[in-house]
Every structure is written in structure tokens, then in C-alpha cells.
Amino acid sequence: MKAAATVANREAARSLPVEPTLVAASTSIWRKHIGKFLGNAEELFGVIVQPVLWVVLFGVGMRSAVAIGAGAGDDYVGFMLPGIVALSAMGGAIGGGMVWLDERVRGIVREYLVAPVPRLSILLGNVGSTLTKSLLQAFVIFVVGILMGAAVTGDVLGWLVAVLLLVGYAAGFSGLALAVASTTDDLMAYHAMIMLLNLPVLFLSNALYPLTALPTWMKVGALANPTTYLVDGIRRTVLGGSGDLPLLLCLAVTSAFAVLGLAAASRTFATKTKRG
Amino acid sequence: MNPTPDARVTVPAIEARGLGKTYRGGVEAVTSLDLIVPHGSIYALLGPNGAGKTTAISMLTTLTEPTSGQAWIDGLDVVNDAAAVRRAIGVTFQETVLDDALTGRQVLEFHGRLYGLSPSERRRRADELLDLTELTDAAPRRAKTYSGGMKRRLELARALMTVPRVLFLDEPTLGLDPQGRARIWDYVRALERRADLTVMLTTHYLDEAQQLADQVGIMDGGRLVTEGAPDALIDALGSDTIQVRGRGASQDLDHRFAEVAFVQSFSSVDGGFLLGVDSASRRLADVIALTTRAGFSIDDVSVAKPDLGAVFFQHTGRTLRDGGPA
Numbered sequence: 178m179k180a181a182a183t184v185a186n187r188e189a190a191r192s193l194p195v196e197p198t199l200v201a202a203s204t205s206i207w208r209k210h211i212g213k214f215l216g217n218a219e220e221l222f223g224v225i226v227q228p229v230l231w232v233v234l235f236g237v238g239m240r241s242a243v244a245i246g247a248g249a250g251d252d253y254v255g256f257m258l259p260g261i262v263a264l265s266a267m268g269g270a271i272g273g274g275m276v277w278l279d280e281r282v283r284g285i286v287r288e289y290l291v292a293p294v295p296r297l298s299i300l301l302g303n304v305g306s307t308l309t310k311s312l313l314q315a316f317v318i319f320v321v322g323i324l325m326g327a328a329v330t331g332d333v334l335g336w337l338v339a340v341l342l343l344v345g346y347a348a349g350f351s352g353l354a355l356a357v358a359s360t361t362d363d364l365m366a367y368h369a370m371i372m373l374l375n376l377p378v379l380f381l382s383n384a385l386y387p388l389t390a391l392p393t394w395m396k397v398g399a400l401a402n403p404t405t406y407l408v409d410g411i412r413r414t415v416l417g418g419s420g421d422l423p424l425l426l427c428l429a430v431t432s433a434f435a436v437l438g439l440a441a442a443s444r445t446f447a448t449k450t451k452r453g
Numbered sequence: 454m455n456p457t458p459d460a461r462v463t464v465p466a467i468e469a470r471g472l473g474k475t476y477r478g479g480v481e482a483v484t485s486l487d488l489i490v491p492h493g494s495i496y497a498l499l500g501p502n503g504a505g506k507t508t509a510i511s512m513l514t515t516l517t518e519p520t521s522g523q524a525w526i527d528g529l530d531v532v533n534d535a536a537a538v539r540r541a542i543g544v545t546f547q548e549t550v551l552d553d554a555l556t557g558r559q560v561l562e563f564h565g566r567l568y569g570l571s572p573s574e575r576r577r578r579a580d581e582l583l584d585l586t587e588l589t590d591a592a593p594r595r596a597k598t599y600s601g602g603m604k605r606r607l608e609l610a611r612a613l614m615t616v617p618r619v620l621f622l623d624e625p626t627l628g629l630d631p632q633g634r635a636r637i638w639d640y641v642r643a644l645e646r647r648a649d650l651t652v653m654l655t656t657h658y659l660d661e662a663q664q665l666a667d668q669v670g671i672m673d674g675g676r677l678v679t680e681g682a683p684d685a686l687i688d689a690l691g692s693d694t695i696q697v698r699g700r701g702a703s704q705d706l707d708h709r710f711a712e713v714a715f716v717q718s719f720s721s722v723d724g725g726f727l728l729g730v731d732s733a734s735r736r737l738a739d740v741i742a743l744t745t746r747a748g749f750s751i752d753d754v755s756v757a758k759p760d761l762g763a764v765f766f767q768h769t770g771r772t773l774r775d776g777g778p779a
Contacts, residue, residue: 196536196540196569197567197568197569201569202567202569205563205566205567206567208563208566209552209555209563212555212559213552213554213555216554217554280552283550284546284548284550285550285551285552287516287546287550288550288552288564288567288611289567290516291514291515291516291539291542291544292539292564292567292568293536293537293539293540293568294567294568
């Protein structure tokens with residue numbers, strides 16, 4: 178009797194999929210992060226309000242102070258929108274790194290490790306939720322920007338390219354943040370390392386001032402910064418800017434940045450999710 | 454490649470041969486572990502902290518790669534068939550490992566989704582397990598608000614979401630009060646009645662092993678020092694035990710006690726010996742006299758009904774400290 182029951186149950190268990198696909202497992206982890214995000218009123222509020230404040234306070238304030246001929250016409254709010262998108266994407270990536278660090282330190286990651294899921298899905302789930310948040314923020318930023326008088330143009334193709342640029346940029350930063358979060362167990366150390374990146378990424382770029390107005394040394398630095406390519410590409414595709422860089426180069430650089438960041442993350446993930 | 458179902462029944466639920474783990478730096482956490490656990494039984498690894506229990510479980514659950522030997526879960530190799538092993542097992546960890554920003558039901562939902570269960574299957578299993586672990590009322594609340602015992606129960610439910618064939622529980626009642634512990638024991642016993650589930654748990658609580666397990670393996674210093682049914686291990690000691698500590702050579706006492714009719718077992722341990730006798734109260738004076746005559750100077754004598762603690766002492770010469778609040 179017992180043996181027969183055992184066999185029947187084991188056959189039932191065997192009929193279940195042995196290993197969910199990479200996509201299915203990544204989606205499960207993505208859904209969990211997004212569900213937690215949507216259920217957390219404070220985080221949701223912060224993620225939406227912070228870029229709004231940037232656009233309204235900084236953008237409108239600066240508009241009264243500067244008149245810009247190059248870039249996105251006369252409109253500083255429109256000019257700085259891509260920079261705020263970049264800044265928010267970076268903030269989202271930092272948050273994604275913190276989620277991973279927290280799951281690692283608290284041992285939650287072991288729930289994934291004893292599950293029959295591809296190891297890569299843990300990485301992709303996290304990057305996916307970071308991208309989702311970045312896209313949501315970019316949407317909010319543009320809506321507020323338009324309300325503040327930014328002149329948005331661009332056809333469907335232009336918007337698609339802009340989204341593609343943002344996805345590459347955000348994935349790259351998400352990967353970098355996850356890589357850093359994999360190398361330390363200390364939240365303070367993580368923040369220290371990330372903050373070091375934060376400042377030059379925004380200010381050593383064309384996000385707040387036109388590339389052509391920069392002194393040479395800053396221009397060199399800005400050209401080494403993927404933010405510059407994201408910002409230039411977005412200005413060109415959806416903000417009616419003439420752009421200082423070829424669009425294809427912008428796409429190539431943000432894509433390469435994505436590959437680089439994800440490769441760094443997957444390398445450090447491999448060591449952290451490997452069996453001891 | 455795949456054995457027929459009938460052949461598989463004869464495959465043990467858990468099997469280990471010469472399983473060992475030496476960490477980088479040379480720390481040998483587990484040494485040559487041999488285990489056979491049949492289907493539908495509860496096996497307890499009993500031992501103090503640092504005995505190697507968690508490392509042993511980590512190897513069996515594919516979290517840690519063995520440095521020697523082999524192990525199989527239901528015939529599946531824990532190294533080469535790791536994904537299939539993961540599909541076949543449920544695990545709870547020594548520390549509470551819960552994403553406590555999720556509600557109880559979300560924790561189970563997510564786990565089921567992670568394993569690819571269909572939505573209807575997830576719902577059905579979650580309802581059933583929330584009911585079993587008496588968490589139905591708490592299910593819509595975030596796990597953050599749960600008591601320690603409720604968190605443990607939720608983890609148990611989570612491990613069962615995927616209909617595992619083998620359930621691993623690492624110190625399932627660590628840090629719980631006696632009531633909470635008794636409740637977990639009830640669930641584990643209820644599970645045992647489902648004939649197809651095999652449970653392996655680790656514990657450093659004597660009463661937990663004694664009450665729950667069909668088989669107990671005592672671990673100390675990375676080795677399995679003895680194993681057997683709790684009652685058999687205890688019965689082998691004798692009706693009562695007399696534990697003598699002191700100075701002198703206890704080895705040659707072995708021969709002297711071997712000739713005494715009322716002595717049922719003798720184990721020489723560091724700093725003394727452990728004697729199993731038919732009745733401690735009647736034989737104590739004789740034992741003391743005989744020991745003293747042999748030139749062994751006694752510091753301390755204690756008398757007890759044998760339990761797994763005495764079995765542990767018999768095989769390791771040490772007491773299992775921080776035993777449960779039995």
C-alpha cells in the first residue's frame with residue numbers, strides 16, 4: 178500500500194516541470210520585486226516624487242537663470258529632462274543593488290538557490306525590476322516636463338529609440354550596482370562606493386550644460402561617460418535637439434555599457450551563487 | 454537511464470556514501486558520512502552546534518558541494534542532478550529566511566511560482582498548507598507582523614508548497630518556546646502520516662530527536678558516531694545509567710564490570726565511565742565499592758534513566774549542553 182502510494186505520488190511530482198525556463202523564473206522574481214514596490218507606499222511615493230522635484234525645482238529655477246541657445250532650443254526644462262531621466266535610472270539601479278545586498282545578507286537568496294531555477298534568473302529578475310522602475314520614472318519625468326512647458330516632439334520611431342537608449346543605460350547601471358552589491362556585505366560600504374560614482378555621472382556629462390560649452394578636460398570626461406550618450410540621444414530623438422553626437426554612436430555606447438554592466442554583474446553573481 | 458517506478462521504491466530517500474566537506478583553509482566540517490534513510494521515515498541528526506549537521510544538510514540540499522564522497526536524493530545525484538534534486542526537496546533553514554515584506558500568502562504564492570506551479574495549483578496548495586499550519590487568519594498580513602513561531606510555521610508551509618518527496622528541516626524549532634516547539638512537532642508528525650514524505654531534520658534538542666525521529670544519527674566533530682532508533686539506542690544502555698567521573702585508569706574497569714551480572718553496558722569516556730545497570734538504586738553501593746577497589750578515585754557519581762543524552766555521552770564522552778527545555 179505504502180509503496181504504491183509512494184510511486185503514484187512520485188509520478189505526480191515527476192509530471193511537474195523539473196526546471197522552470199529562464200524567462201519564467203526571471204519573471205517570477207521580477208513580479209515579486211514589482212509587487213513589493215507597488216505595495217510599499219513610501220518607496221512608490223519617493224520614486225515618483227523625487228524626479229518631479231528635480232524637474233520643478235531645479236529645472237524651473239535654472240530656466241530663470243540661464244538662457245541656452247544650443248541643445249534643446251531656449252527651454253532649459255526640456256534641456257535637462259534627459260539628465261533627470263539618467264539620474265533617476267541611476268537611483269533605481271542603486272536601489273536594485275540594495276535589494277540584492279539585502280536578500281544576500283538576510284539569506285533570502287537561499288530560497289532561490291535551493292529552487293530548481295537557472296542562476297541567471299536571479300540576476301535578470303533584479304535587472305528587470307530596475308528597468309521597469311526607470312521606465313516608470315522616465316514617463317513621470319516627461320509628463321511633468323511637458324506640464325512645465327518642455328517642448329516634446331518625436332515620432333514613434335524616435336520614442337522607441339529613446340526607450341532603447343534608456344533601457345541600455347539603466348541595464349548597464351543596474352549591472353554595475355549589482356556587481357558592487359555582490360562584492361560587499363556592508364550597506365555603508367556599498368553606499369560609499371556608489372556615491373562616489375553618482376556625482377561625476379551627473380555633473381561630468383552634458384546633462385546640465387551643453388557639451389560645446391565645456392572646457393576641453395571636462396569634455397573628455399563627459400565623452401567617457403555613458404550618460405552623455407543617453408542624454409544626447411534623447412535630446413535628438415524626442416526633444417527636437419540637434420545633438421552633438423551621431424545617434425548611432427549613442428546607441429552603440431549605451432548598448433555596450435549595458436553589456437559591460439551585465440557582464441560585471443553576472444561574473445560576481447557567479448561567485449556569489451556558486452556552491453561553497 | 455530512468456529506473457522503472459517499481460525499482461525506484463527500493464532506492465532510499467536519502468543516501469550518502471563517504472560524504473565529506475573540507476572547507477578552504479582546511480576545516481573539515483563533515484568526515485566520511487554514510488547514511489541510508491528509507492522512504493516515509495523521519496531521521497534526526499542530533500549533535501551540538503558545530504558538529505557538522507548544517508554542512509551535511511547543505512550538501513544534501515545542493516547548497517554546498519561535497520569535497521569527497523557522493524550522495525543521492527531518491528536516486529538523484531546531488532552534484533550531477535542538482536536541478537532534479539532541487540525539484541524533489543523542500544528545505545527550511547536554521548535561521549528564519551523570509552521575505553517579510555510579503556504577506557503570508559504572497560510568500561507561498563511566490564515560492565510556488567518560482568517552481569513553476571500553475572495558478573490553480575498554487576492557490577490550492579497555499580489554502581491547504583495555511584490551514585495545516587493554522588495561518589489562514591494571518592495569511593493576508595505581512596510576515597513582518599508574525600511571531601517567531603508563526604514565521605517558522607510559514608517557512609514549513611513554504612517548504613511543502615512544491616509537494617517535496619524529501620523535506621529537510623535545519624533546527625526547525627530553534628529559538629521557539631515549548632508551546633511553539635510542540636506545535637511544530639505536531640505538524641511534522643502529521644506530515645509523516647502522508648506515507649510518501651521523508652523528513653530529515655537536525656536538532657541539538659534531545660527531546661526533539663527522541664519524540665520525532667524514527668532514526669537518530671548522533672554527530673560530533675563532523676562524524677556520525679552512532680545511529681539507530683532512539684529507543685534501541687537507549688535500551689542498549691540498560692535500564693538505568695550510572696555515570697562516574699574521577700581520576701584513574703577506567704580501561705581495566707571494563708574487564709571487572711564485564712564479569713558482573715547486573716551490568717548491561719559499559720562505556721569508557723574521558724574522565725570516567727558510563728554504566729548501564731538493571732537498577733541504579735540497588736546497585737550504586739556495589740558499583741562504588743568495585744570502582745574504589747580498582748584504584749579509581751571518584752569525584753562525582755550521577756544516576757539517570759537513560760536518554761539520548763546518555764547515548765551521546767556514551768559515544769562522545771561529553772554532555773550535549775544546551776539541550777532542550779524538556
